[in-house]
Amino acid sequence: MSESTPSAALPATVIIVNFNSGARLARCLDCLDRQTVADFEVVVVDNASADASLAEAGLAPEAAGRRNVRLIEAGRNAGFAAANNMAAETARGELLAFLNPDAYPEPGWLAELLKAAERYPGADAFGSRQLDAADPARLDGEGDVCSVFGIAYRGGFGHAAKSAPANGECFAPCAAAALVRRRVFLDLGGFDERFFCYSEDVDFGFRLRNAGGRAVQVNSAVVLHEGSGLTGRHSEFTVYHGQRNRIWMFYKNMPAGLYWATAPLRLTADLALFLKAAAAGKGGAYLRAMHAGYGGLGAFREDRRKIAALRRKSGAAIAAALCWSPLKLLRREADLRPLDDPSAANER
Template identity: 45%
Template sequence: MSWPAARHAYPKGPLMEAFREHPSRSTYAPVTVIIVNWNSGRLLQQCLEALSKQSVTPSSILVVDNASTDGSIDNLPESENITVKRADINLGFAAGNNWAIEACSTEFIALLNPDAFPAPGWLEELLHAAERSPEAAAFASRMIQHNEPELLDGAGDAYHVTGLFWRIGHGRKPSPATLHTRPVFSACAGAALYRRQAVREAGGFDEDFFCYGEDVDLGFRLRLSGHTVLYVPKAIAYHVGGGSSGGTQSDFAAYYGQRNLPWVFLKNMPTTLMWALLPAHILVNVLLILRAMSRGQGRIVLRAKWDAASQLREVWKKRRAIQAQRRVGPRALWPFLHKGWPR
């Protein structure tokens, strides 16, 4: 498959020259690592300990605490480049990251969940990829399940023509495709690198999402702006998963995941594709409701779909703005949509 050329290219900086000149010591890099925390307990400290062992030292580490009540930020390791911003309420993942991004001035931002523990070369590999691929705006990590390290947690995100999305390879052993650098639809924000300028130009995370699917939504808008997203298999992070939300099968995850799923589709899918694929999208949502009923979560998912529908007027306003500004049409987007049997 030949990939459409990106419309954006970013200048190469002196960062990698510094790596080559001083290969045996850490070098401060023009990147802010952002961690949005909410009642993550000891996981946050483990995450920061892993960051302290990076082969490349970030300019700063910014922890946004969403009004935690478990004392998770009370005994953080002392470091001159760790800053904590405390919110009075739980802003959610989307708004918490936006708050942090607005406080940053570095060229890059690296987002990391408090239950994700990066390998020592994680940040350096992402920055190397950014220098090698100036046309890309986002870089996905190879996320490995912390408790079952022989299994993937995700190798970038896939987006299906029906509007479903998932982490590539989740729960499976690595395949040859997940061991090579390649374009993916979007990056899982649990461990990813972004060009800050591109994120701001795309409008940041949609704060109405609160959490779940907001990174796919951002990745969709980056693609519509002409950017590419790259998967970097050598950038490894070990992910616990559901460290503060109760896990991927919890009612919390079911509600927000199912509410936000149609918003991603309706906001971003180009008009000709949206109308052509809408029947399949509706069918998938019906099947998801039926599956939830079989799992005892029917009421939760029905409420999620009702709440999603109740906001359609606002979603349509966002859609008009996104479609008016997009630089990529259906033909360029089509190769990046998954068309096989969905996960």
């Protein structure tokens, strides 16, 4: 990693948010030490971890420390969104690489993302190919998909990881391992801190798309990802925040005509998801999420007005970017679109 002076600009800053990550953080940082590019910095934001993860990673005050890794101590559990925003404000990199502590990049990961950022100057966000850390023969995700049924999901989750497809345009990159141009990230307000965690990356991708931007899935940039390795994929925490935030995200970003026209589809999905949560013993968390989600929409009315005023995409273009197939949703299929003109300038 680079040893340039603190005031010098760098091509990239890798940001990791840590909260009781255990040995995962050290493994993640070890993977960054093996990257095939060297000119980048690493910023770890610690959300008041109570475990030994910082010490195991060599970042605790009493430890010898890691060269070229800067630690920001949030002093509280600020959440994924706010912690990433903290680091983005002080980052020296022109590009921000968001990386979860339970995501383990292959040696060429960052180099491939940096090459894509140069190859596609008309794109502002770039996603990684995520393989299941427990079974690398299966996908953890190939770009986030936004379904008209009010559900966003990692495309290809659980599918066999066959040969990587060509790069394509995705609705949004999964922030477990994604690259974003820093200027654009800050101009759009970063991640929405009200979300705390979950769906903040799809919300950012939706805002980017509304503003005329685009996101590219880079399938040569590979990480092994545990996926909810810290919070638990089916925990009440995950159910509550995941379901609440998807309601906020759609209301905040969808054009009015499209939002109300597709309301019956989302309500149908709400009922189906409640039955699934209840069968898993998480019905209470789901109902609390519905109450907080729909009951909290008023806080996003001003956001809707601002996004609508700055929108550079038509309602038809937004509709075309959504996934309308219930079968794709049920199968969690990827939804990458061809890059017809990858070098075109943004519409913004």
